[in-house]
Amino acid sequence: MVPTDTLRRVFGFDAFRGVQEQVVARVLAGERTLAVMPTGAGKSLTYQLPSVMLEGTCVVVSPLIALMHDQLRAAEAVGIRAATLTSVDDNRAETIERFRAGQLDLLYIAPERASGEGFRNLLTQAKLSLFAIDEAHCVSEWGHDFRPDYRLLRPLLDRFPDVPRLALTATADAHTRADILEQLGLPQEGMIVAGFDRPNIRYAIAPRENTTRQVIDLIAETPGPGIVYAQTRAGVEKLAEKLAAETGRPVLPYHAGLDPEVRRRNQAAFVASEDMIVVATVAFGMGIDKPDVRFVAHAGLPKSIEAYYQETGRAGRDGDPAVAHLFWGADDFARARQRIAEVEPSRQPGERTRLTALGALVETATCRRRILLRHFGENEAPERCGNCDNCLSPPAAIDATVTAQKFLSAVFRTGMMFGTGYIESILLGQSSDRSISNGHESLSVFGIVDGEEAVLIKPVARALLLRDALRANDHGGLEFGPEARAILKGGAKVELVLPPKRERRRRGGKAAGDNPVGNPLFEALRAKRREIAQETGLPPYVIFHDSVLRDMALLKPESIAAMGNISGVGARKLDAYGDAFLQVIREAA
Ligand code: ADP
Ligand code: ZN
Secondary structure, eight states: OOHHHHIIIIIOOSSOOTTHHHHHHHHHTTOOEEEEOOTTSOTTHHHHHHHHHSSSEEEEEOSOHHHHHHHHHHHHHTTOOEEEESTTOSOHHHHHHHHHTTOOSEEEEOGGGGGOHHHHHHHTTSOEEEEEESSGGGGOTTSTTOOGGGGGHHHHHHTSTTSOEEEEESOOOHHHHHHHHHHHTOOGGGEEEOOOOOTTEEEEEEEOSSHHHHHHHHHHHOOSOEEEEOSSHHHHHHHHHHHHHHHOSOEEEEOTTSOHHHHHHHHHHHHHOSSOEEEEOTTTTTTOOOTTOOEEEESSOOSSHHHHHHHHTTSOTTSSOEEEEEEEOHHHHHHHHHHHHHSOGGGHHHHHHHHHHHHHHHHOSSOHHHHHHHHTTOTTOOSOOSSBHHHHSOOEEEEOHHHHHHHHHHHHHTTSOOOHHHHHHHHHTOOOHHHHHTTGGGSTTTTOOOGGGGGGHHHHHHHHHHTTSEEEOTTSOEEEOTTHHHHHTTSSOOEEEEOOOHHHHHHSSOOSOOOOTTOHHHHHHHHHHHHHHHHHTOOHHHHOOHHHHHHHHHHOOOSHHHHTTSTTOOHHHHHHHHHHHHHHHHHHO
């Protein structure tokens, strides 16, 4: 049996994606491997497929129980014999029996099991085909998610030196990768790294003007499930309420302050939904594996480029178009700088570098994807990706150094105690009781800006705050930051990126999701999927992805055999759902 036959028969896929084939080949050859593949690249297939082909059981170590149960559901849906062995499973005795009897292709366990003598003995009682270690970066103290239990894996693995090992991770820098190899006993040449690019995600970054309105516009353009990240619990609650009132879509909040039961329920509702919006703090999304998320919006600055990549990576895992939209404000940068000032001095330079990198991503007039990819060491990334806001409608970059100097000068001459609005009014020469009583109308900067230049004042203020030439004090007054001097003296230029007008942005490319919404057959197929989802308690995407329904609506297969040729329809799903969907197609004919 060759891998592509099994790929076709079990998963219904015509071809491997990216490095999957390489990884699978190593596993089937009995070798030890570390696969670094971005989210959505299809990591799970690289052990699920061998688990079907090889004799014995593949033991999968996975750190999150919720994730395990998602995986279990998906594996069972394609007919793989799988089980989980965790503290919350009450069928443990049965699972152990099945394992011993050689009736399991996959056995998911939590890392803390690995250290138990009982479990080690159990593993000697059946044939093992593979150890798969998911989220392998947890083994490294360098990683962002170190879990001490992962350190106990090595002795366990070493007890079974002939069983191949496959470690998997989506995010690991060079340091962490080296550590994973070392900690899990994997050879250097066993490392396979896929590119970081997520071509189906469109990146867009814009200054905050009216966050609620901006998010509502995004939602209106983007059907399908979405996640909106807000920075605080209060922010989550407020935004969720407004979106619920104004979008006509189901909206639920998610943050650590909610009762665990409410959290669980909201997450489950989101996983099952085809159009829900979750407004959440960044913790949301870690334990879920929902492939049909169509957009991720950030209502504020993420912590780092790594965090941004990881959070936006929760969109579009099914490979269909998805949108990542970040709305930032100058105050985000001010707050981040304050936070940095409070961390241990030894960590401050690193944190500052991280923030500078984010600033560059946000401020650029060039391709966002290129900046992201280069950040992760992919220096060959093309100049233009064609699927980010700056590539789709290139912004105008202009030299605003003179306006910036005028702004700084006004801040200085008014005593570094006023906010952006007041400084703007002075520059524009708008007379007010305040400007008169302050005696500011006689300043040389009063009315120094007019005409076209007026629209630059706010963006200039934002740019100055972003690059630490200005800082807001506790009362909102602007003071000079360390970068002010160089700009005033003419040693540093201030380039401004002017976001294109709204209409232009609309025209650029199509919105996320290329589903033929409104096509009666497609809608009928979706309705059937919803019906089956309700009956079986499975999320719709576990039954079929949108792409599968799209192909059905396009190709209109007339027989079970023809339906089986559609990508994503494997033998098991054909058997379980083929007739029901064929019926829908016939009725529509
Ligand atoms: P990861 O764990 O790397 O984030 P998953 O294993 O969840 O990714 O896979 C992401 C999606 O891609 C899944 O829904 C899966 O069905 C799909 N997929 C995986 N491999 C292929 C393939 N070779 N062809 C088509 N779709 C695939
Ligand atoms: Zn681009």
